[in-house]
Amino acid sequence: MEQRIDSNIWPERAVGKDPAYVPGLMVPPVGTADTDPEQAETEERGPEGGAPSDALPEDVPDEPTASEEDAATDAPSAEDGAPAKDGPVFEATDRRGAISADSEGVRFRLDDQEADFWWDEIGAVEIKTPRFGRRFTVTVHVSERRWFDAEVEADTRDRLKEWTAELDAVLDAYFEES
Template identity: 50%
Template sequence: MRAEPLKAGPLKAEPVMGAGFDPAFVPGITGPTPTDGVTKSPEPKGAEEPPSSERASSEPRSPEPESSEPASPERVDADEADAEDKADGPVFEASDRRARIVADRKGVRLSLDEEACEFRWDEIAAVETESPRFGKRYTITVHTPDRRWYPIEIEAAARARFKEWDEQLDAVLDAYFEEA
């Protein structure tokens, strides 16, 4: 008996979406990445200069004069509120070239590259920290009451930062986090 080779045809399988294939995928927070080859522009649309009919000169352009209008009252109030938030109580902030975590009286905010999520204190069931035995990646995991967890890793400049970060985060958790 002789076996015939199998004929290879086109595959019609759906792509598997998830964190195993897309590290930026967070269920419930981000949608699936487009598969049609569309890429995001790193510059905002308003960043392009419209072509001008003026002659190009070798002199550097002078900066535009700033408007003499005073800042709007809403903007001033927002700036004052931000200053009050930072001065109101303990704040924990850690970041590296990709990731950032901020914990203050409003809650915990995590960001990785362009993705970000925010948790109010009433949305958090637990905050867990882990420092590796070797290496410099400090892990903070935010657990929610619906049994989801959101870890983020921050690369420290030195392992000595782990103890400092633990103390700062404990101060914030003691001040704002209330266990039910």
């Protein structure tokens, strides 16, 4: 019988086993309307079973005033999806996932899951393009022993070159190596 001699170092927790381990991944708290159907029903009826709790009183005007309209046209809003700062923006998507980077940081999305990495927590960003194939891989290193990667499949090989150039421009603009 052979014995295996291993060090006493335990493996780190894997994201595949514990999705809550991904930084930036938010789980709705227990008891919210998303998870508790009774609470959702109560919120729809309102507190004493009357009108919904978010109903507006009749004396509040529905139309914005002239000063509110001017303020809305001057500054870009978060609803537009545009970043507040002008600068390069990167986005690569396929049928299931997306990789995006802007002035705030890097975002990975796969189906309905999303992970955000802010520039101050990122240690390194690695780009991989295969010699043959169309898979674009971005790896974000958040510490010496933790990294997360996302893959997106391009429709053509030329698209890989475009994505690499666009992401390099974003990294040059926002990522500061320390």
